[in-house]
Amino acid sequence: MTASNVRQIVLDIISDIAPDEDVSVLDDTKSLREQLDLDSMDFLDIVMELRKRHKVEVPQEDYSKLATLESCVTYLSPKFA
Amino acid sequence: MDDTQRIVMTGIGLTAPNGNNLQDFRKNLLNCVSGVKHTEIRYMGQQVAGLCDFDEFKYQSKKLRRRGTRAGSISIYCANEAVKDSGLNWETIDKSMVGVYLGITEHGNVETENEIYEMHQNNLDWKLWSPHHNPRTVSNSPAGEITLNMNITGPHYTLGSACAGGNVGVIQGMQQLLLGEVDVALAGGISESPQTFGIFAAFAAQGALAHHEDPTKASRPLDKNRNGIAISEGGCVYVLERLSDAKKRNAKIYAEIVGHAINSDATDFVNPNSDRQVECMHKAIRRAGLNISDIDLVNMHATGTGTGDVNETKAVRDAFKESSKTYVNFTKGHIGHAMGAAGALELAGNIPSFEDGVIHPGMNITELDPECEVNNLVINEPKYIGNVNYILNNSFGMLGINSALIVKKYTA
Numbered sequence: 001m002t003a004s005n006v007r008q009i010v011l012d013i014i015s016d017i018a019p020d021e022d023v024s025v026l027d028d029t030k031s032l033r034e035q036l037d038l039d040s041m042d043f044l045d046i047v048m049e050l051r052k053r054h055k056v057e058v059p060q061e062d063y064s065k066l067a068t069l070e071s072c073v074t075y076l077s078p079k080f081a
Numbered sequence: 082m083d084d085t086q087r088i089v090m091t092g093i094g095l096t097a098p099n100g101n102n103l104q105d106f107r108k109n110l111l112n113c114v115s116g117v118k119h120t121e122i123r124y125m126g127q128q129v130a131g132l133c134d135f136d137e138f139k140y141q142s143k144k145l146r147r148r149g150t151r152a153g154s155i156s157i158y159c160a161n162e163a164v165k166d167s168g169l170n171w172e173t174i175d176k177s178m179v180g181v182y183l184g185i186t187e188h189g190n191v192e193t194e195n196e197i198y199e200m201h202q203n204n205l206d207w208k209l210w211s212p213h214h215n216p217r218t219v220s221n222s223p224a225g226e227i228t229l230n231m232n233i234t235g236p237h238y239t240l241g242s243a244c245a246g247g248n249v250g251v252i253q254g255m256q257q258l259l260l261g262e263v264d265v266a267l268a269g270g271i272s273e274s275p276q277t278f279g280i281f282a283a284f285a286a287q288g289a290l291a292h293h294e295d296p297t298k299a300s301r302p303l304d305k306n307r308n309g310i311a312i313s314e315g316g317c318v319y320v321l322e323r324l325s326d327a328k329k330r331n332a333k334i335y336a337e338i339v340g341h342a343i344n345s346d347a348t349d350f351v352n353p354n355s356d357r358q359v360e361c362m363h364k365a366i367r368r369a370g371l372n373i374s375d376i377d378l379v380n381m382h383a384t385g386t387g388t389g390d391v392n393e394t395k396a397v398r399d400a401f402k403e404s405s406k407t408y409v410n411f412t413k414g415h416i417g418h419a420m421g422a423a424g425a426l427e428l429a430g431n432i433p434s435f436e437d438g439v440i441h442p443g444m445n446i447t448e449l450d451p452e453c454e455v456n457n458l459v460i461n462e463p464k465y466i467g468n469v470n471y472i473l474n475n476s477f478g479m480l481g482i483n484s485a486l487i488v489k490k491y492t493a
Contacts (some may be wrong), residue, residue: 019143037144044212057082066088 001080003073009080010072011047017042030070056080084325089491091332092167092320093429094159098131098313100417101241102162106426107433109401110441111463112413113295117311117417118159123198123278129291129299130275131313131417141184141230146436150217151174151228151314152273155422159318160267162229166342167320168332169265171231180263181189181237182253183318184246184270186478188239189218197208199365223271235263243478244272244382245343247317247424248486254321260492264326271316278479282308287351289386291417300417301445302383303390303453303460310384317425336488339471340369354390356485362473369471372405376487377469380427383411384418393475394453401456406465408457414444424476429485431479434469435490486487 010081011023014036021036032038051075052055058066065075087197098116100106109116122128137146137154139160146154160181164171196210200303203209216222224237236257242249247270254268274280285289292311300311311431327334342364346354367374379397383390401407412427413419419426440459449460475487 017144017147019147023142039211041148047213048209051206052203 001077003077006073006077006080007069009054010069010076012026013046017045026069031067032069046066050076054080082349085323085329087261087324088258088321089324089327089336090319090338090488091322091327092163092169093317093335093432093445094162094164094166094424094429095429096133096155097152097315097419097426098133098156100464101133101135102137106430107441109351110182110412110430113415113442113444114459115415115444116315117296117300118140119296120165120275122281125281125285127276128281129293129311131315131361131419133274134225134312144240145230148213149226150222150273151276152185152193152223154272154479155314155316156183156223156227156271156318157230159269160231160416162230163233163318165319169320172397173278174265176232176233176237179233179235180254180257180265180266181227181233182240182250182257183224183269184240184242184248184250184421184424185223186243186246186272186274188220190221190279191273194277195278202409219453227267230291237238242417242484243480243482244420244423245306245476245478245482245484246421247426247428248476248484249343249424251319251321251338251425251486251493252343252484254319255338255341260322264322266321267318268320268321269316269425270421270423272314272422275312275314280312283307283329298338298445300414302324302381302385302411302413302443303394303450304446305383305448306451307387307390310388313417313419315416315419315426316421317422317429317434319425335437337491339489340371340487341485342368343484344480346483351465351479353392353477354401354481355392355396358475358477359400360392361483362396362400362485365487367474369487371471371487373401374406376401376404376407376471377466378431378434378451378472379407379409379475380431380472381411382408382423382475383413383443385413390450391452393477394455398406398455405456408440409455410440410459411443414446421475424484425487426473428472428474428475428488431472431474434472438465438467438469440466
């Protein structure tokens with residue numbers, strides 16, 4: 001799976017979790033929490049949806065690696081390989 | 082009586098299966114428009130249910146709707162509509178002196194069933210159990226969602242009182258105002274019950290789940306061929322204030338709460354006890370300082386079950402045998418059984434009779450069950466009776482909880 005595909009997977013999940021937000025304007029290098037109205041429970045939802053939809057597990061110690069869109073892609077891509 | 086000890090209703094917000102505001106609800110009650118439809122229920126297939134079509138996003142973001150519950154969504158809609166209707170200046174009001182009191186039949190079944198279903202669909206992977214499950218299912222959840230949405234910092238909680246919930250929520254709000262705990266009470270009842278499979282299955286197991294090829298005819302309380310309950314969702318929240326406060330701001334006053342009673346059958350888990358129901362109605366009338374014949378209208382709880390309707394009509398016959406001028410109606414033929422919302426919603430549907438003198442009919446009676454005959458029963462067509470001053474609203478529930486609420490037409 002390409003980095004672009006992984007990015008789209010993350011965006012699709014964020015769109016469902018934060019349906020009032022426009023994810024098309026996100027800066028990949030900036031913190032998601034700075035750009036979107038997301039809290040810690042929303043990040044738990046992202047982890048949950050990755051597991052439910054794609055069988056991808058993110059252990060608690062790795063949650064910080066989901067901070068930006070870019071770091072999400074870097075961290076998750078090997079799991080989608 | 083001192084105006085600080087008189088509690089009045091100054092705003093009404095509601096969603097019913099046949100109307101999303103008091104005007105539409107009342108019009109559809111008078112015109113016998115049903116809100117009961119066919120819907121798909123998990124595992125069971127097509128069933129009848131009363132479903133609401135209010136705009137969930139009128140007062141709530143999509144994100145917070147997703148995080149919360151259907152019960153919370155209904156509550157938020159009703160509370161905002163009630164405050165808007167009341168004319169209160171919400172920006173300047175002291176939110177620490179606003180309380181939220183909601184009657185509920187049950188809460189948490191919907192979310193718990195959904196989580197179990199999702200887990201079952203995913204090879205029993207328990208790690209998919211949502212972190213939102215606890216805040217969604219704590220029993221204060223629907224009332225708490227209102228406080229989050231409206232920045233209310235006064236008390237909030239729900240009153241678990243089965244299908245007496247709507248009356249019980251209003252009674253609690255009234256009592257908290259009398260105690261001086263709050264200056265404004267948002268009080269009523271809500272139900273999200275059609276979103277859960279278990280309630281349908283349990284009523285089916287009891288032989289008490291309504292069914293009919295035409296869903297609008299499925300809910301038929303007091304009819305000889307009734308076959309059970311049409312489960313409905315809905316909500317109704319009142320703005321309650323002390324009369325002294327309402328007068329100060331020249332508020333529109335729908336009604337004054339003048340009598341109430343809650344008691345217990347202490348006889349059975351599900352079957353009602355008509356003697357206790359009579360005692361409940363009489364206690365409310367005594368507390369209001371009224372005579373039996375002062376009551377112009379009784380709204381029956383009348384759910385459409387075999388024994389429930391027979392017991393309640395016997396109770397109403399016994400309670401009002403001394404009155405020839407008391408009229409009787411019911412509301413569940415139109416909207417089904419809105420569970421925790423029923424008492425509050427049904428009262429709201431009758432309150433406009435203070436203005437127009439018209440009693441909306443109970444609908445769907447083709448052949449009145451002889452065991453459910455009661456004097457002055459208004460069925461199938463509205464009836465103009467002239468001056469309506471007092472309404473007694475019955476709302477009963479499982480485990481033998483009975484409630485009666487009496488409201489009076491307000492005259493300055």
